[in-house]
Amino acid sequence: MQLSTFLIQLLNSLQYGMLLFLIASGLTLTFGVMGIINLAHGAFFMIGAYLAFQFTRFWGWPLPAAYAGAVLAVVVLGACVERTVLAPLANRDHLDQVLVTYGLILIFDELAVIGWGKDVQPAEIPALLRGSIHLTDMVVYPVYRLVLAGVGLLCAVGLYLVVAKTRLGMIVRAGSFDRSMVRALGIDVAPIFSLVFGLGAALAALAGVLAAPILSVSPGMGDKIIIIAFVVVVIGGIGSIKGAFVGALLVGLFDSFGKILFPTVSSLIIYALMAAVLVWRPRGLFGKTA
Amino acid sequence: MRSVTVVAAAAIVAMLAAIPLFDSPYLTTHFTRILIYMIFAMSLDLLVGYCGLVSLGHAAFFGIAAYTTAVLSAKAGMANILIGLPLSMLAAAIGALIIGLLTLRTAGIYFIMATLAFAQMLHFLVNDSDFFGGSDGILLLTGFRATIGNIVLLDLGNAATRFYIVLVATVATFVGLALVARSPFGRILQGIKSNEQRMRALGYPVARYKLACFVIGGTLAGLAGHLYVTLTSLADPSILDWLHSAQVLMMVIIGGLGTLIGPAVGAFLLIELIDQSAELTEHWKLIVGVVVISVTLFARGGLVGLALALRTRMFGLRASA
Numbered sequence: 001m002q003l004s005t006f007l008i009q010l011l012n013s014l015q016y017g018m019l020l021f022l023i024a025s026g027l028t029l030t031f032g033v034m035g036i037i038n039l040a041h042g043a044f045f046m047i048g049a050y051l052a053f054q055f056t057r058f059w060g061w062p063l064p065a066a067y068a069g070a071v072l073a074v075v076v077l078g079a080c081v082e083r084t085v086l087a088p089l090a091n092r093d094h095l096d097q098v099l100v101t102y103g104l105i106l107i108f109d110e111l112a113v114i115g116w117g118k119d120v121q122p123a124e125i126p127a128l129l130r131g132s133i134h135l136t137d138m139v140v141y142p143v144y145r146l147v148l149a150g151v152g153l154l155c156a157v158g159l160y161l162v163v164a165k166t167r168l169g170m171i172v173r174a175g176s177f178d179r180s181m182v183r184a185l186g187i188d189v190a191p192i193f194s195l196v197f198g199l200g201a202a203l204a205a206l207a208g209v210l211a212a213p214i215l216s217v218s219p220g221m222g223d224k225i226i227i228i229a230f231v232v233v234v235i236g237g238i239g240s241i242k243g244a245f246v247g248a249l250l251v252g253l254f255d256s257f258g259k260i261l262f263p264t265v266s267s268l269i270i271y272a273l274m275a276a277v278l279v280w281r282p283r284g285l286f287g288k289t290a
Numbered sequence: 291m292r293s294v295t296v297v298a299a300a301a302i303v304a305m306l307a308a309i310p311l312f313d314s315p316y317l318t319t320h321f322t323r324i325l326i327y328m329i330f331a332m333s334l335d336l337l338v339g340y341c342g343l344v345s346l347g348h349a350a351f352f353g354i355a356a357y358t359t360a361v362l363s364a365k366a367g368m369a370n371i372l373i374g375l376p377l378s379m380l381a382a383a384i385g386a387l388i389i390g391l392l393t394l395r396t397a398g399i400y401f402i403m404a405t406l407a408f409a410q411m412l413h414f415l416v417n418d419s420d421f422f423g424g425s426d427g428i429l430l431l432t433g434f435r436a437t438i439g440n441i442v443l444l445d446l447g448n449a450a451t452r453f454y455i456v457l458v459a460t461v462a463t464f465v466g467l468a469l470v471a472r473s474p475f476g477r478i479l480q481g482i483k484s485n486e487q488r489m490r491a492l493g494y495p496v497a498r499y500k501l502a503c504f505v506i507g508g509t510l511a512g513l514a515g516h517l518y519v520t521l522t523s524l525a526d527p528s529i530l531d532w533l534h535s536a537q538v539l540m541m542v543i544i545g546g547l548g549t550l551i552g553p554a555v556g557a558f559l560l561i562e563l564i565d566q567s568a569e570l571t572e573h574w575k576l577i578v579g580v581v582v583i584s585v586t587l588f589a590r591g592g593l594v595g596l597a598l599a600l601r602t603r604m605f606g607l608r609a610s611a
Contacts, residue, residue, distance in 0.1 A: 037399055088587065094399050095344045099543050099586045102536050106579030114573060227410065227532060234403040267414035271407045275392060278404050282396040
C-alpha cells in the first residue's frame with residue numbers, strides 16, 4: 001500500500017469513526033443511564049438528515065439556521081418519544097424495549113416515506129465547503145470530510161469533558177454503574193434521563209445533518225447505521241463513553257482498511273471484529289465486569 | 291396435556307387440513323407460508339420463552355438451511371427433499387453449535403447484539419459473494435420432490451402436496467417442542483430462565499443446557515428455512531437481514547412467549563396483519579408499528595396472556611390453575 005493511500009484511508013477511518021461516535025455516544029448514554037436499548041436511535045439520525053435537506057433545499061434557510069433548526073426539532077421529537085413511549089419501558093426487560101423501539105423504526109421510516117417519498121434525496125455539500133485541499137503534494141482530500149471529522153472530534157472532546165468533569169457527568173457515570181444506588185442517594189433521575197436522552201438525540205441528529213451530503217438520504221438510512229453504531233457500543237462496552245470512542249475508531253479503521261485490503265469480505269469485517277472482541281471480553285473493552 | 295387442549299388442537303389441525311379442499315392455489319400457498327412461519331416462531335420460542343435467550347439473530351439458521359437447500363439444488367441438482375431436508379437441518383444445527391458456543395459466553399444485551407452480529411456476518415457473506423448469487427440470491431428453476439431410487443413419492447410442485455408436508459412438519463414441531471418443554475430437560479431450561487444462579491448452584495451444567503437449547507431451536511429454524519425454499523424457490527439475502535430476525539421475535543411476543551401455541555398464533559396474526567394492511571394502504575408499516583408498540587406496552591404476555599387474564603376475570607382464579 002502506498003503512503004498516500006494509507007493516509008487517505010486513515011483520514012477516512014477518522015471521519016467515519018467520528019460519525020459513528022456521534023450516534024453511538026447517544027446510544028451508550030441512553031443505555032448506561034436509563035437502561036434502555038433504543039433501536040429507534042437511528043431514526044433521529046435519519047430525521048436530522050431529512051430536515052436539514054428540507055430546510056436548505058426547499059425552504060432556502062441559511063446554513064447555520066437550517067442545521068440548528070434540524071437538531072432542535074429532533075431534540076423536541078426525542079423528548080416527546082422519551083416521555084410517551086420510552087419512560088414506561090425503563091423497568092421492562094430488554095425484549096420489550098427491542099420490540100417497542102423496533103415498532104418506532106417502522107413508524108418513523110414510513111413517515112419519512114410519506115413526507116419525502118422512497119427515493120434517495122440528493123443533499124448537496126454546502127458551497128463554502130466544496131473542493132479539496134492538498135495535504136501533501138500527493139494527497140488530496142475533500143474539505144467537507146475533514147470538517148466532518150473535526151466536528152466529530154470536537155463533540156467527542158466536549159462530551160468527554162462533560163462526562164469526566166461536571167456534576168452531571170458524575171451522575172451519568174454513577175448511573176451507568178448502579179442506577180438504583182444513584183436513586184437511593186436522593187438524586188432525582190427523571191430530569192437527568194430527559195437531559196441525557198435529549199443530548200443523545202441532538203448528537204444523532206447532528207450526525208445526520210452532517211452525513212446527509214456524503215451518505216444517501218433515504219428512508220432506510222437509520223436502520224443501516226444503527227446496527228453499526230450498536231457494534232461500536234458493544235465493542236466498547238455498553239454505557240462507556242470512552243468505550244464508544246475507542247470502538248468508533250476501531251470500526252472506522254477496520255471498515256476503511258478492510259475495503260482496500262479485503263474488498264470481497266469488507267462488509268462483514270466489522271461484525272467479525274465485534275465477535276472476536278466479545279469472545280475475548282464478553283462485556284466489551286471498557287464494560288463493567290459482572 | 292388436558293383433553294380440552296388436545297381436542298382444540300385437533301380441531302385446529304382438522305380445519306387447516308381442509309384448506310386445500312377449497313382448490314384455491316392462492317389460499318393454499320398463503321397458508322403454507324403461515325405454517326412455515328409458525329415453525330420458525332415456535333423454534334424461537336424455545337430459546338426466548340423457555341430458556342430466556344433473547345436472540346436477535348435467529349434468521350441466521352433459517353438462512354443457513356435455505357441457502358444449503360438452494361445451493362444443493364442449483365449446483366448439485368439435488369431436488370430430493372429426503373436428502374435435502376436432513377442435510378439443510380444438519381447445516382443449521384452445525385451453524386447453531388458454532389454460533390452458540392461463541393455467543394453464549396455473553397449475556398443480556400450483549401447476547402442480543404452478539405447473535406445479531408453473527409446473522410449480519412452471514413447476511414454480508416452471501417450478499418457479497420458470487421457463489422451465493424449476491425444480492426439477487428439464488429433462484430431455483432426446478433421444483434422439489436421426495437424420491438427413493440427412481441420412484442417419485444411426493445411432488446412438491448403440487449401446492450396441496452406441499453401444504454400437507456408443511457402441515458405435518460408444523461404439527462411434528464409443535465408436539466416435539468411441547469414434549470421437550472414438559473421433559474426434565476425443558477424444566478431445567480425454564481429454571482435457567484427464572485434463576486440461572488440458582489440452577490448453577492444446584493449443580494446443573496447451565497452452559498451445556500443453554501447450548502443444547504440453542505442448537506435445537508436453530509435446527510428447527512433450519513426446518514422452516516428448508517421448507518421456505520421449497521415454497522418460494524428462492525434464497526436471497528433479505529432472509530438473513532436483522533429485520534427478519536426482529537419480525538419472528540415479534541411473532542413470538544405478539545402471541546405470548548413460553549406457550550408455543552402463542553407464537554404459532556402470533557405468526558398467523560402478524561402475517562395477516564402485514565398482508566391485510568398492505569392491501570389497505572401502501573403505508574402499512576405505520577399500522578404494523580402502532581400494533582406492535584401497543585401490544586408490547588399494554589398486552590403483557592401477548593395474546594395468550596390476554597386470553598388467560600380474561601378467563602381469570604370471567605371464571606375466577608380457579609380456572610387458570
